[in-house]
Amino acid sequence: xxxxxxxxxxxxxxKPEPQERPYHLEYKAESPDEAALVAAARDVGFPFVGxxxxxxxxxxxxxxxxxxxxxxxxxxxxxxxxxVIVRASDGRLILYCKxxxxxxxxxxxxxxxxxxxxxTTKDMDFFANGGLRTLCIGYRVLEEDEFLRWVQTYEDAQSxxxx
Numbered sequence: 001x002x003x004x005x006x007x008x009x010x011x012x013x014x015k016p017e018p019q020e021r022p023y024h025l026e027y028k029a030e031s032p033d034e035a036a037l038v039a040a041a042r043d044v045g046f047p048f049v050g051x052x053x054x055x056x057x058x059x060x061x062x063x064x065x066x067x068x069x070x071x072x073x074x075x076x077x078x079x080x081x082x083x084v085i086v087r088a089s090d091g092r093l094i095l096y097c098k099x100x101x102x103x104x105x106x107x108x109x110x111x112x113x114x115x116x117x118x119x120t121t122k123d124m125d126f127f128a129n130g131g132l133r134t135l136c137i138g139y140r141v142l143e144e145d146e147f148l149r150w151v152q153t154y155e156d157a158q159s160x161x162x163x
Contacts, residue, residue: 002046004137006058007067008084008096010074011038013050025049033133037098056086065089071151079103085147093142104136 011029025047029035038048049057049064056067067086070093075082081099088094097104101124108117124134142150 001137002041002044003058003060003065004096004098004139005037005041006046006048007056007086008082008098008137009034009038009048010072010082011035011048013048033135037135056084067094070147071154075099085142093144093147095140095142096137097139098135098137101134101136104138107138109140 009029011027011034014026014028015024025042027035027038027042027048029038042048045059045061047059049059051057051069054069056069058065058067065088067088070085070087071083072085073079073083079099080103081097083095083097085093085095097107101121105117105121124136128134
């Protein structure tokens with residue numbers, strides 16, 4: 001869960017001057033929600049450390065982890081979610097996604113425990129009825145050929161839009 005929060009976002013890491021606050025990371029984000037989610041991951045031991053052109057660096061309980069950034073699908077009102085595809089250091093391709101419960105639930109694996117799904121739905125309804133915003137987080141390990149087919153379809157669609 002917290003690894004997904006540390007990886008799936010559009011936040012920038014900002015390190016203040018070391019003499020002012022050593023070991024502290026602050027985050028700059030387009031929305032306060034994004035910054036709060038990444039800060040929450042940081043505060044429980046999963047800090048987002050930074051992004052380079054094609055890498056995302058986090059720590060997991062003090063141990064560095066580097067992901068190769070493959071693709072980002074930004075949040076949009078139509079998709080109601082944001083997705084990031086990364087390659088982990090062990091070579092696995094992982095899709096991390098966060099978004100509205102309605103769109104995430106549609107995409108859950110068919111073998112999800114129905115009792116857990118029902119309990120989660122009740123909890124989310126409780127929080128939403130209390131005026132709180134709710135968000136679902138998910139991930140999926142992708143097969144290499146599945147990813148390559150998706151990239152081709154995605155790039156064809158992008159090309160059609162741009163032409």
